Amino acid sequence: MGSVKEPDTTQKPPPPPRPLPLSDPTASWFQDWYYKIELEPSVVTDGKDYLGQIPIRLLLRGIDVAGQRCLDVGAMEGVMSILMERRQAARVVAYDRMPNDEKVKTVREKLGAKFEYVAGMELPDMPQAVSRDGSSLFDVVVCGGLLYHAFDPLTALCRVRGMVRPGGVLLLETAAVLEEGYGMYFNAEGAIYNACSNFWFPSVGCLDYLVRYLRLRPLDCMSFLPGSCCPHYDGEAERRPAYHAYLESGDIKPGYAIEDGAAAHFRHGRLERVVSKRAGAKAYYVSIDKGTVNERALDVTQLPAA
Ligand SMILES: C[S@@+](CC[C@H](N)C(=O)[O-])C[C@H]1O[C@@H](n2cnc3c(N)ncnc32)[C@H](O)[C@@H]1O
Numbered sequence: 346m347g348s349v350k351e352p353d354t355t356q357k358p359p360p361p362p363r364p365l366p367l368s369d370p371t372a373s374w375f376q377d378w379y380y381k382i383e384l385e386p387s388v389v390t391d392g393k394d395y396l397g398q399i400p401i402r403l404l405l406r407g408i409d410v411a412g413q414r415c416l417d418v419g420a421m422e423g424v425m426s427i428l429m430e431r432r433q434a435a436r437v438v439a440y441d442r443m444p445n446d447e448k449v450k451t452v453r454e455k456l457g458a459k460f461e462y463v464a465g466m467e468l469p470d471m472p473q474a475v476s477r478d479g480s481s482l483f484d485v486v487v488c489g490g491l492l493y494h495a496f497d498p499l500t501a502l503c504r505v506r507g508m509v510r511p512g513g514v515l516l517l518e519t520a521a522v523l524e525e526g527y528g529m530y531f532n533a534e535g536a537i538y539n540a541c542s543n544f545w546f547p548s549v550g551c552l553d554y555l556v557r558y559l560r561l562r563p564l565d566c567m568s569f570l571p572g573s574c575c576p577h578y579d580g581e582a583e584r585r586p587a588y589h590a591y592l593e594s595g596d597i598k599p600g601y602a603i604e605d606g607a608a609a610h611f612r613h614g615r616l617e618r619v620v621s622k623r624a625g626a627k628a629y630y631v632s633i634d635k636g637t638v639n640e641r642a643l644d645v646t647q648l649p650a651a
Contacts, residue, residue: 378448379421384455390422390448396596401425401489401518407566408514410434413484416475417460418468418505419491422448426460429485438475438483442467468495468504482510489518493538498529498545499555506559515561520546527551570611573600578629580605589638592631599632607645619645 381392405425411433417426420439430437437460439449444465452458463474472481488505495501502517509515520538522530530546532538537546547555556563575588591597601609601616606623609616619628624647629640 380424382422382424382452382456384451395490396591397490397518397520398424401487401516402428404516404518404566405429405487408485408516410485414482414510415485416440416483416487416508418471418486418488419494420462421445422452423458423460423462425487425489427452427456427458429487430458430460434485436477437461438463440464440471440475468501472504472508481508482513483508484510484513485516486513487516489516492517492519493532493543493546496544498547502555503559506556506561509561515556517556519552521549521552522546524548525550527554570614571598573597574609575600575602575631578602578604579627588631592633592638593636599630601643602629602631602640604628609643616643619643620648621645622648622650 376391378390378392379395380390380398381394382390384390402425405428409432410429412435413429414436415426415429415434415438417423417429417437417439418441420426420441422445423439426437426439439460440463442464446462446464449462449464453460453462461475463471466474475481486505486509491505492498492501498519505517506515520543522528522537524530526548527550528548529551530537530548532540532543532546534540535543537543553563573588573591575584578584578588585602588597588602592599603609603619604623604626606626607619607621607628609619609628611617621627627645628643630643631638631640633639
């Protein structure tokens with residue numbers, strides 16, 4: 346018969362886990378998110394609407410990440426990592442040099458995400474930290490919004506590129522200057538963008554040259570049509586005003602706004618016709634005329650009921 350062990354009263358019990366203060370979204374740690382994330386019904390983080398998030402998400406949709414090893418460089422709170430995880434990636438590592446532990450912990454808990462999180466170290470140290478079975482190569486590497494923060498963007502690009510396996514995909518998003526030639530422009534005193542740790546802006550030609558120099562093959566998978574496009578124009582209340590605001594600010598070019606149920610068919614870059622399977626669904630060419638948004642309704646061919 347064993348003896349009954351007296352409880353050790355000298356040791357303090359561990360503190361109970363601290364509940365996440367989601368009931369109080371005004372709490373200080375809850376402020377200043379990068380991404381808007383719905384953590385609980387109606388509890389949405391106060392993220393920003395940076396335009397750079399849009400092409401990354403759009404391009405990510407076109408990459409089959411199922412079963413792939415995926416790396417998200419400059420992951421912030423890990424939205425791109427979650428998207429890859431949800432699409433059955435075999436392994437997802439979110440890396441950021443700036444530790445964002447509390448927010449990432451919240452996101453993982455609230456959304457049931459399991460992506461690995463590596464933070465608080467500089468880029469040169471990261472490959473070692475994430476290596477598995479002696480390899481730090483990934484099938485899909487997402488690197489968004491990082492290069493312009495690097496004081497030496499070429500070295501940063503080399504390091505990120507070095508983690509893409511032969512035949513893998515690098516989804517690279519960065520700011521560029523729309524100038525001819527191969528210049529790399531320094532953001533002296535915030536001449537191009539705000540001066541807060543934003544250093545270098547390549548011309549598109551320069552960026553194209555650099556990625557090819559690093560033996561990457563740019564894929565022409567965006568901008569295959571001129572201008573902009575706004576689907577679900579009537580499907581979400583914020584769409585129309587947001588599209589107008591981007592046009593007015595000059596952030597995007599004039600383009601096509603398409604309501605739910607309608608579709609625009611282009612041939613060789615030119616609009617052929619607009620069709621609709623929903624009675625009354627419309628489409629417009631939306632432009633700016635003397636500073637005012639101008640919606641030109643397009644002819645719509647109603648498709649027969651299926
Ligand atoms: C503008 S946010 C981009 C977030 C997200 N990847 C996106 O594109 O939406 C830039 C992120 O990159 C990180 N970052 C900037 N320079 C870095 C560097 N040299 N190494 C690692 N992370 C860096 C920042 O900490 C920040 O989280």
